[in-house]
Amino acid sequence: MTGEPHCHEAQIRVRYAETDQMGVVYHANYLVWMEVGRVEYCRSIGLRYKDMETEESTHLAVAEAGCRYLAPALYDEEVVVKTWVGEIHSRMIVFRYELRNLETEKVLATGFTKHVFVGRDLKPKKLPPRYWAAFGLTPQSKTAVTMGISGGGQRGAQP
Amino acid sequence: MTGEPHCHEAQIRVRYAETDQMGVVYHANYLVWMEVGRVEYCRSIGLRYKDMETEESTHLAVAEAGCRYLAPALYDEEVVVKTWVGEIHSRMIVFRYELRNLETEKVLATGFTKHVFVGRDLKPKKLPPRYWAAFGLTPQSKTAVTMGISGGGQRGAQP
Amino acid sequence: MTGEPHCHEAQIRVRYAETDQMGVVYHANYLVWMEVGRVEYCRSIGLRYKDMETEESTHLAVAEAGCRYLAPALYDEEVVVKTWVGEIHSRMIVFRYELRNLETEKVLATGFTKHVFVGRDLKPKKLPPRYWAAFGLTPQSKTAVTMGISGGGQRGAQP
Amino acid sequence: MTGEPHCHEAQIRVRYAETDQMGVVYHANYLVWMEVGRVEYCRSIGLRYKDMETEESTHLAVAEAGCRYLAPALYDEEVVVKTWVGEIHSRMIVFRYELRNLETEKVLATGFTKHVFVGRDLKPKKLPPRYWAAFGLTPQSKTAVTMGISGGGQRGAQP
Numbered sequence: 078m079t080g081e082p083h084c085h086e087a088q089i090r091v092r093y094a095e096t097d098q099m100g101v102v103y104h105a106n107y108l109v110w111m112e113v114g115r116v117e118y119c120r121s122i123g124l125r126y127k128d129m130e131t132e133e134s135t136h137l138a139v140a141e142a143g144c145r146y147l148a149p150a151l152y153d154e155e156v157v158v159k160t161w162v163g164e165i166h167s168r169m170i171v172f173r174y175e176l177r178n179l180e181t182e183k184v185l186a187t188g189f190t191k192h193v194f195v196g197r198d199l200k201p202k203k204l205p206p207r208y209w210a211a212f213g214l215t216p217q218s219k220t221a222v223t224m225g226i227s228g229g230g231q232r233g234a235q236p
Numbered sequence: 237m238t239g240e241p242h243c244h245e246a247q248i249r250v251r252y253a254e255t256d257q258m259g260v261v262y263h264a265n266y267l268v269w270m271e272v273g274r275v276e277y278c279r280s281i282g283l284r285y286k287d288m289e290t291e292e293s294t295h296l297a298v299a300e301a302g303c304r305y306l307a308p309a310l311y312d313e314e315v316v317v318k319t320w321v322g323e324i325h326s327r328m329i330v331f332r333y334e335l336r337n338l339e340t341e342k343v344l345a346t347g348f349t350k351h352v353f354v355g356r357d358l359k360p361k362k363l364p365p366r367y368w369a370a371f372g373l374t375p376q377s378k379t380a381v382t383m384g385i386s387g388g389g390q391r392g393a394q395p
Numbered sequence: 396m397t398g399e400p401h402c403h404e405a406q407i408r409v410r411y412a413e414t415d416q417m418g419v420v421y422h423a424n425y426l427v428w429m430e431v432g433r434v435e436y437c438r439s440i441g442l443r444y445k446d447m448e449t450e451e452s453t454h455l456a457v458a459e460a461g462c463r464y465l466a467p468a469l470y471d472e473e474v475v476v477k478t479w480v481g482e483i484h485s486r487m488i489v490f491r492y493e494l495r496n497l498e499t500e501k502v503l504a505t506g507f508t509k510h511v512f513v514g515r516d517l518k519p520k521k522l523p524p525r526y527w528a529a530f531g532l533t534p535q536s537k538t539a540v541t542m543g544i545s546g547g548g549q550r551g552a553q554p
Numbered sequence: 555m556t557g558e559p560h561c562h563e564a565q566i567r568v569r570y571a572e573t574d575q576m577g578v579v580y581h582a583n584y585l586v587w588m589e590v591g592r593v594e595y596c597r598s599i600g601l602r603y604k605d606m607e608t609e610e611s612t613h614l615a616v617a618e619a620g621c622r623y624l625a626p627a628l629y630d631e632e633v634v635v636k637t638w639v640g641e642i643h644s645r646m647i648v649f650r651y652e653l654r655n656l657e658t659e660k661v662l663a664t665g666f667t668k669h670v671f672v673g674r675d676l677k678p679k680k681l682p683p684r685y686w687a688a689f690g691l692t693p694q695s696k697t698a699v700t701m702g703i704s705g706g707g708q709r710g711a712q713p
Contacts, residue, residue: 093593093603094423094586096416098470101358103412104298104349105271108264109571116570116630126570127630139263143302149358153593153604190263199260199308199428252434252444253427253580257573257629264571268412275411275471285411286471311575312434312445419676422616422667426582457581461620467676477617508581517578542617 083213084161087117088179091154101149107186108142111174114158115190118172122211133205137170137192144188148178155179165212167203169193243320246276247338250313260308266345267301270333273317274349277331281370285316292364296329296351303347307337314338324371326362328352401531402479402524405435406497409472419467425504426460429492432476433508440529451523455488455510462506466496473497483530485521489512560690561638565595565656568631578626578694585619588651591635592667599688601654610682614647614669621665625655632656642689644680646670 089110097103115137119126129135150156156176162174169192176186196202209215248269254321256262274296278285288294309315315335328351333344355361368374407428415421430454433455437444447453468474474494481491488510494503514520565631566587576581580593596603606612627633633653640650646669665666673679 093415093589094421097411098414098416098418099295099297099358100416104301105264105267105412108267109569112264112570113567125630136258138258138308139305141302141304142263143300146298147298149297153602199258218641251427252430252574253582255575256570257575257577259575262571268410271411284471312443417615417676422619423582423585426585427621439706456576456626458621459620460581460624461618463618467615476703479713517576 082161082163083122084159085114085118085121087114087158087160089113089156089158091150091152091156093152094135096152104144104146107144107146107150107176107188108190110156110158110176111142111144111160111172111188111190114160114174115172117158118160118162124208124211129208133207134197135202135205135208136195136199137189138195138198138199140169140193142188144186146186148183148185150176150178150185156185162187162212163216167194167209167214168201170204170212198212241320242281243318244273244277244280246273246317246319248272248315248317250309250311250315252311255311260310263303263305265348266303266309266335267349268304269315269317269335270301270303270319270331270347270349273319273333274318274331276317277319277321282284283367283370288367292366293356294357294361294364295354295356297354297358298349299352299392300350301348303345305345307342307344309335309337309344315344321371322348324373326353326368326373327360329363329371397548400479400481401440402477403432403436403439405432405476405478406473407431407476408453409474411470414470419469422464423461425462425464425468425494425506426550428474428476428494429462429478429490429506429508430482432478432492433490435465435476436480439550442529447526451525452515453520453523454513454515454517454527456513456517457508458487458511459509460506461481462504464504466501468494468496468501468503474503480530481507483532485512485527485532488522488530557639559640560599561636562591562595562598564591564635566590566633566635566639568627568629568633573629574680578628579699581621581623584621584623584653584665585667586620586626587633587635587653588619588637588649588665588667591637591651592633592649594635595637595639601688606685610684611674612682612685613646613672613674613676613698616667617646617670618668619665621663623663625660625662627655627662633662639689640666642691644671644686644691645678647681647689673706 093101095102095106116126157179159175161173162170163173171189171191173189174187175184177184193201194204204214250261254261254265275285316338318334320332321329323330330348331346332349333346334343336343352360353363409420413420413424434444475497477493477495479491480488482489489507491507493505496503497502509518512522519542568579572579572583593603632712634656636652638650639647641648648666650666651664652661654661670678671681681691
């Protein structure tokens with residue numbers, strides 16, 4: 078995979094329900110917004126995640142998630158969720174995200190989610206071949222894109 | 237800091253509201269459970285987080301969070317949230333978590349949250365001295381506990 | 396049905412995630428607490444709702460819900476969810492709730508949820524006979540318990 | 555107030571996070587969607603709810619809410635939240651909602667929320683005069699719009 082990966086930008090507006098008594102968005106909701114970004118990313122490459130589940134019994138089980146919170150998101154703000162694929166092979170996919178305020182362009186958070194493809198029984202399976210092309214995956218693909226949270230936040234995890 | 241750190245185990249029961257149509261707990265809810273673990277950890281060392289907010293205007297803003305999902309949590313299961321402090325100094329604290337099924341003892345997830353101490357205005361501040369002892373923090377403390385997700389999941393983050 | 400109905404009191408502690416920027420619990424979360432009350436009510440009469448779903452493919456689909464908010468619930472408070480059956484027959488059940496602060500005994504809210512029994516296909520069905528006794532339902536039962544929110548709040552709904 | 559009241563239609567797409575293991579949207583989330591409808595209704599008449607809170611310290615505390623669930627909402631569906639004012643006077647407002655599937659036009663739910671105007675201290679107050687015109691409220695207004703859930707669902711509440 079060379080050059081800039083395909084990105085998609087979804088847009089959400091912060092709901093009151095998503096705030097907490099600190100007056101900002103409760104941090105767990107960023108993972109929900111990443112879900113919105115991921116689903117819209119899939120739609121942008123011609124895949125409807127709902128169909129993956131119902132037609133091919135293929136689910137993206139979350140194996141890992143991480144988020145760095147850089148600035149608080151506030152009620153009623155419009156937030157852009159930029160999403161791209163950080164890594165993919167036949168058994169897993171890593172989505173990466175950058176969330177920013179639509180108006181000020183201030184980056185609110187960066188994050189990633191790593192998923193394994195599983196069947197209805199939650200057992201790992203390969204991504205059905207019909208979806209490979211959309212994700213730019215070929216039988217020869219050997220992707221090695223980094224998947225940690227950008228910016229060195231995971232330094233401590235190094236051996 | 238030597239020896240085993242103080243741990244606290246909180247217990248929750250999975251709510252129907254927390255499941256999704258994959259038939260398992262939606263992944264963002266693990267961060268909410270970590271909040272429960274964190275608050276109960278504080279209570280176990282004599283601190284009521286609510287009082288920190290109201291009496292000392294000290295909030296724990298989440299700066300980073302990560303979670304590795306090892307096994308699905310299911311509706312109505314009882315889950316133990318084991319919480320301990322991975323790192324602390326006057327301006328930040330890292331909590332680490334291990335979630336397991338109460339009955340089977342199967343580990344469901346591991347994770348961490350990194351917080352900075354902020355005031356009501358969300359500006360960084362130092363942890364008020366009255367809380368230092370409870371967290372085992374002394375003016376001489378220089379902690380250097382790793383804070384990444386255990387198990388090497390963040391390898392990709394290395395430069 | 397004569398005399399006081401069986402009641403069950405479940406207890407929850409308000410999570411930070413459940414608050415909003417008004418500094419109180421976001422109102423939709425009361426419905427989640429009612430779910431906790433309902434499930435624990437069932438457990439108190441010997442029924443595990445999870446088993447109803449998996450063993451008998453019987454689900455309680457929510458057909459209607461209502462809540463009157465009398466006092467705000469605050470972060471870290473312990474809340475008692477008192478639950479009882481307001482009405483039941485073979486095809487539907489109404490649960491009623493009273494939520495109060497554990498410490499002050501102040502009533503925070505009253506509400507109800509009306510459910511129809513449905514199968515895995517979401518089609519209406521009768522409550523399987525094995526559960527009838529636990530709910531005090533007999534083939535002769537003709538319950539006529541009122542199901543609106545107590546206190547006259549629904550006056551406007553009259554024709 | 556004569557003729558049809560002003561209505562606004564907001565649109566949301568069902569998130570995976572909003573589903574539960576029954577494979578449909580968890581019922582409490584409809585209240586969150588009503589919030590979206592209400593906020594967009596306000597925007598449509600020139601009011602930004604955020605500003606009401608920050609500039610006039612006027613909050614809409616929920617005093618009562620009700621919802622009738624007519625058909626399940628499914629993942630990834632687009633839902634239209636039709637919102638209008640059912641009743642208003644200087645101290646309270648009732649919003650009414652109809653939720654329908656965008657594509658099929660099937661009505662999913664109807665509901666209402668009743669709010670009292672409160673200050674930052676959560677004490678009741680009058681709606682500041684600067685907002686009266688937008689809501690069609692005049693010093694002479696005496697509204698008497700019904701506020702129950704339409705369709706007779708509250709019959710049991712009659713004395």
